[in-house]
Amino acid sequence: MDNFIKDYQTELTTTLIVLVVFLILRFLAVMTIRKIARISDINQVRAVLVGRYITFGLFFILVVAMIFIWGVDFKELGLILSSIFAVLGVALFATWSILSNITSGIILFFYFPFKIGDRIRILDKDFPEEAIIINIQAFNVNLKKDNGELLTYPNNLLLQKGVVLIQKQVATGEDLESSF
CATH class of the missing domain: 1.10.287 (Helix Hairpins)
Known part of the structure; x- marks a missing residue:
């Protein structure tokens, strides 16, 4: 030794x-x-x-x-x-898509101007409706549409599309979770 x-x-x-x-x-x-x-x-x-x-x-x-x-x-x-x-x-x-979503999740953590509870509209022809942000995860963002549907939107697409803030903090996180 x-x-x-x-x-x-x-x-x-x-x-x-x-x-x-x-x-x-x-x-x-x-x-x-x-x-x-x-x-x-x-x-x-x-x-x-x-x-x-x-x-x-x-x-x-x-x-x-x-x-x-x-x-x-x-x-x-x-x-x-x-x-x-x-x-x-x-x-x-x-699995490039998964890596792209993880990287986008890190970028969204530091730069994303919207928070859980905000009402947003993604400028996408396939998703023309408004929704409330329920959760922001590593791979995707969970959105709740006005008709109650839950939408999971990939982080990399959220960075590629324009996002319009409609209203800040529509509801608290607890209100959103209890609505399911």
Whole structure:
């Protein structure tokens, strides 16, 4: 054990520093997201979801940093990564819509000017009616039409179409949930 510590003292120290930086960055990111959610009156569930996405991204950066710190042989790593990315490429190409909706969900978290309870109209020829936003999730937005129908609208289409705010905060979230 003493030989291991002596032989890899630089790598162990650097790993410890990178782990501490990762934990600090994760803490700061999560606290910032919570603060943005509180200031912008955004649902806490959405804040937790975006926090998980940011944590996953930071973890990916951590893994890459560990690979460089420990000096993994790039020829072996390249073969493994190319095999993994080939499989993932096929799988992700088949599910590009899901990834697009997740990315749109993150964008909507930080930029979407409408909140749960607002009455909106999406400028779409297939959906010319007004609706109330019931919930904003990772993949879609749940809307309630005037006739009581529940509509699930994908996040990526919500970013692509124009959205008109008809009325702010028509009802509270509890009023909307109790109507089902």
